[in-house]
Amino acid sequence: MIETAERALIGCVASVDGKPVSPTEAIYEAATLLANSRSAVVAGLGTDVAGARASVALAQAIGASIDHMDAGAVFANLDVMRRAGWIVTTPLQTRTRADTVLLVGDGLLEAWPEMADRLGLDAPPTLTGGARRVFRLSSGTVPPVGAATILPTLAALRALVAGRATSLDEGAFRPLSDLATALAEARFGVAIWSGAELETLAVEMLCGLVDDLNRKTRFAGLPLLPPNGAEGVTQAAAWATGFPVRTGFAGSEPLHDPWRFDARRLIASGEADVAIWISAFSSTPPPWDDAVPTIALVASGTAFGTSPAVVFEVGCPGRDHDAMLFDPALGGIAFAAASARRTVPSVADTVAAIAAALPQC
Amino acid sequence: MLTRLAGGRVIDPANGRDAVGDIWVRDGRIVATPDHASADQTLDVAGCIVMAGGIDIHTHVAGTNVNTARLLLPDLRAGSAAASVPVSQTIGRLYAAMGYTMVVEPAISPHVAPQAHLELSEIPIIDTAILTVLGNDDYLLRLMANKESSAAIADYAARVLAGSGAIGIKAINPGAAASFKANVRSFGLDDAVPNSDITSRAIINALQAATESLGLPHPLHLHCSNLGMPGNVETALATMEAAGDVRLHIAHLQFYAYGKDGPRGFSSGAARLAEAVNSRPNITADVGQVMFGQTVTVSSDVLRQFNARGQAHPRKSIIMDGDGNGGGIVPYRYRKTDFYNAVQWAAGLELFLLINDPWRLFFTTDHPNGAPFTAYPDLLALLMDRSLRAQHIETLPKDAMQVSTLASITREYSFADIAIMTRAAPARLLGLVDRGHLGPGARADIAVYRPQADLAAMFRDAALVLKDGVPVIRDGIPVAQPFGRAVAVRPGFDSAADRGLAAFYDSIYGVPHTAFDVPAADLLGRTQPFETVPCRT
Known part of the structure; x- marks a missing residue:
């Protein structure tokens, strides 16, 4: 031996x-x-x-x-998947079909440095054509809601998409409300996040938002996976x-x-x-x-x-x-x-x- | 080494044999009775039933959807033998214990073929194969939209078969997954993919034509539209009609055997489907029997799974808008007290009992969708024993039995019927000339069962199983764990098809078209190369 x-x-x-x-x-x-x-x-x-x-x-x-x-990042995603389920898609479907892309968090480039290029985010969807709108939900792009984490912002966004009342002040309400409208207008939208960065509750809130959007249109998540x-x-x-x-x-x-x-x-x-x-x-x-x-x-x-x-x-x-x-x-x-x-x-x-x-x- | 299986009742319908006698094995193959040689090893199987190893043509045992089901449901303990989605190691062991020696995983989209083959490489004992899924893939739809020739479509299909290491082509609700990405929520046989005139019917016919022109041994394997919906017996009948006189295999027919009769608007339409199958010799089907208990539905029919999310038990599910078909994972519990589940159970048994030709009807539960494959022994017992069926019918909702003909059916399967349906016919359907029978030249994949009053017990733990002549199971327990082969077709194709595909992948996906090709067997961790099934000439 x-x-x-x-x-x-x-x-x-x-x-x-x-x-x-x-x-x-x-x-x-x-x-x-x-x-x-x-x-x-x-x-x-x-x-x-x-x-x-x-x-x-x-x-x-x-x-x-x-x-x-x-494993921490693995379970940030997996715990949501196996507790609540989710609707997800692939990088190739994102590249070919996503007319709306929501980039969540600050850590996407760190998780996948070639992301923008490989997903062709700066170009129209390669299969379905038309415009591609890319939105960022990260520190600095949208006024924070409540605490410094992204969770309450995602919660507020989900409430707005669902047409529920929020207690947002005017400074936060307008941009989030516009974003909610834009997401609802997507034909095939994709929300991208990194499990290495987001806490489990934020991932779950985001997946819930994606699920809600599917009542009227098509939307899917694209979790970036740990290294x-x-x-x-x-x-x-x-x-x-x-x-x-x-x-x-x-x-x-x-x-x-x-x-x-x-x-x-x-x-x-x-x-x-x-x-x-x-x-x-x-x-x-x-x-x-x-x-x-x-x-x-x-x-x-x-x-x-x-x-x-x-x-x-x-x-x-x-x-x-x-x-x-x-x-x-x-x-x-x-x-x-x-x-x-x-x-x-x-x-x-x-x-x-x-x-x-x-x-x- | 020369081995003699002595004195069993040999049931070998492919060779017209049903008699007590011997089987001789040399170097992993069955040989004719030697004139003067004496056996190096004699295995006494007197009093037992001897059949070729079983072949399952439709069982979801590998791939990203199956593996996602394992990850979704840790509480179902996939590592245990009782799991509805067991792990690779257990799949091989449990199938072999039941006397099966080959299974076909029928739903692998080309882009997930590498993972599927990795999983198959860890299934011990039994041989395996995959069907590659076409019909929602962007390139096929592009070819059809551009009115490319049927030869171009056949070349593309051949290229995909080679790249994914598959034995045949499957279409799963063709057109629906592509349409769902454009927010279509229902999709029937004559609906067109948005922004095109490509209907499900047209895709089916195109893939039938490709299958025939390539000479693939296995007919197009089809998962029809409208699965699970009341009244969908009309869809299945229309789909059979759409096939013309070209071969077509309809998967898990039970899930299309639903009428709209009765006070609840849900009834068994199995008798009508059985009649249609009986009268159309170009049609083959497997049943996809429902058995009661907890399971998880794993399907590349992403639209159907999305619409079924509300019935999830436990209440969680996964939807994947994948490349090509994608899929959905929805856990589900079939309950004996549920009217609809009881109708499903009855409809499946009606199909088994009302379709006359066991050469054209295949034994499946669409594992794990109707039930885990571990329920096979119980199902075989139900087919062979009408009093057992009657006992079960007694325990089920009366109103469910009133919308089915099951209680009136007296047919019982014989061992010969079982041997055809689970051995001889699957080998023929897959073009495997050296499997499914016990004549000279066949692989010595042999199952030996000890008759007993409890038929299910007999089929659950085979007395002896040989794989390639080597004893692998004794009394249901593994005694050796060799690894089987992966079986695939390798039709040739015009290199122009490859160039067209390369250009498409480059511009549309931004990845090489070879990126998803399944590598050689040794790179998958396989000890043996792929076995090639010849195409028909």
Whole structure:
């Protein structure tokens, strides 16, 4: 098994306690840590579909739990979706059909720097033609209502769209009322937000607004998804386990609990005694430093406070190696050929090698 | 290695066999009885029933809509065996335990094919295939609006089939999803997509023509308009008429078997539909039986799902204005005490029992829309045992039974009927010459059932299942977990079609037209390459 790992990990750069070691030694050390642990967590999960698949399989094999480094943003969207439902669309439908676009929040460009270009926001809808009107609901574009967050503004807008009375002062009423009118005039409108920025209640209010608009016209949401492969990992976790991340595999059935299986909480409380930290897209170190022995699968050049117990450098999916990835411009999982191929193990290869080295039970 | 399945009752309608005897297997294939060889392994199946592995032609087991249903309903615990949308791993295990060895996921829009194939790659044991969905896609509508030739449409369909790794073409309420994006709220067979003269009927005929000219083994697989609506039996009849004498498969016919008779304006129209199917040899259909309990409806008929949101149980739903069809996820509970649900249940059984030819009628619940596939054993028992049906009818609302002919029907399915409907006929419908039968040369996909008084128990836990000659199930329990193949057609197409499509994607979507192509099997994590089904010449 170990020899197989060696072959699979050609180009592997690994260290144990900060000292360079052979892949064999690193795999042995990682497997030993996991074998001796009571309760492990596979966290970070900044990886492609193959990496997610291997990570879930490993977690299932050892009764660990899984979490993603951007789970907060994942659940800002997902909690609304699964509590209330929603009406959503794709980036391509937005580009081709949206005559009205509502950009919500200040964080859209951060979430998707190429958004305006890829959605063609400055041009008419490519399929349906005609004008495209783009509205911004962010700090500075519309007078804030009440508190500094966007939630009360969205609430007021929704009330205006529904024709309900508001207690807005004149300065806030006029622009919001105009916006409400414009949204109702949309033929196919799209509201865009980023789960990384908006709080869950704001997302729910916005989705409620979209729903209300569908009484008379067509409107849909376009949630921008968190980075670090979060959507691909969420999808892969769902078809493999029935749940998104923050799911544990210690029992006979998977158990999903976003509070309980928050990796940071598991580590802070001492419930998890070993962590695997995966970050293949960005050089992000584990947020708990050395609070528990950590096996880090990270992009090259990642700087740590304290050296993790074991470090493997892994390739960036879609750049260093071929990958199946969620592509925000496509709105789905697709094949991404390596853009600058090099010989470096993937997350999937590395996790599989660790799993293969575990003692059989 | 030479294996002998000894002494079972071999029911193999494709080869006209129903007798006690042996089946011989070598290297994953069924072989003729050898003259002098002795078996390396003998599996004693005396007293058991031996059939080819089951094939499900219409079951929603993968893709973004199914996966969204899992995410929408964490309370339904998709990771458990009792789930209405089980996870990939469980799908393979539970299907194999029932003696099934292949399933077709029938609703994959081309742009979500990569994810669907990733999900299928994690379904163990059984073989899989997808149907690719056309009929609401922008490019087809563009071709039709421009009055392009049927050859151009066929080339495009071939290009999509190749890109999405599909075994056939499905149309789902063609024209309706595109129209819904323009705020159309109802869409019938002769309604036109806004700003065009393209009707649902025209799209159906165009895709039928493409299917036939490409020589696809599977006929156009159609989800008609007006699903679930009272009086929609007229839609189904008109759609059959619209098909002319060209092959057409109508999916989940039960959901179109509704009349408007009776005091509540809702009745079973199944008898009329059955008569129409019986008299039209070009038509095939699967039933989409409703069984009582909690499930979730997962459909690419986004318009229908939008209109069904008010009936969601629990009260939440998802609507996706997707590329092409999109879809909707609406959880639903079929209740025995509900008049409408009881009529649906009865209408499905009437279709099963009144359509005469088991070669043209297929066994489905439209999983999970009518019921999860785990209800199959109970449904098989209902088809084979009229006294069991009578017991159920007793427990259902009397007024519902009064608007259905079910109580008067005495037919009971034989094992041979079951073997045709779930094995021989599906293989023929999909063009799979080495599946669905037990003759020499067939894949050794074999299901062995132990007869018992409880028919459902018999079908739920097969005594033995072989996949490609390897025992995978014993007494309903997995004993090996190989991975099956993904099966697809690869019709050729004119490269001019590819250039036209490339230009369209570039200018309209701003992405390469190859962006959604399903990559080679190994890049999906598959251990075996795609299996190609030849087109008819």
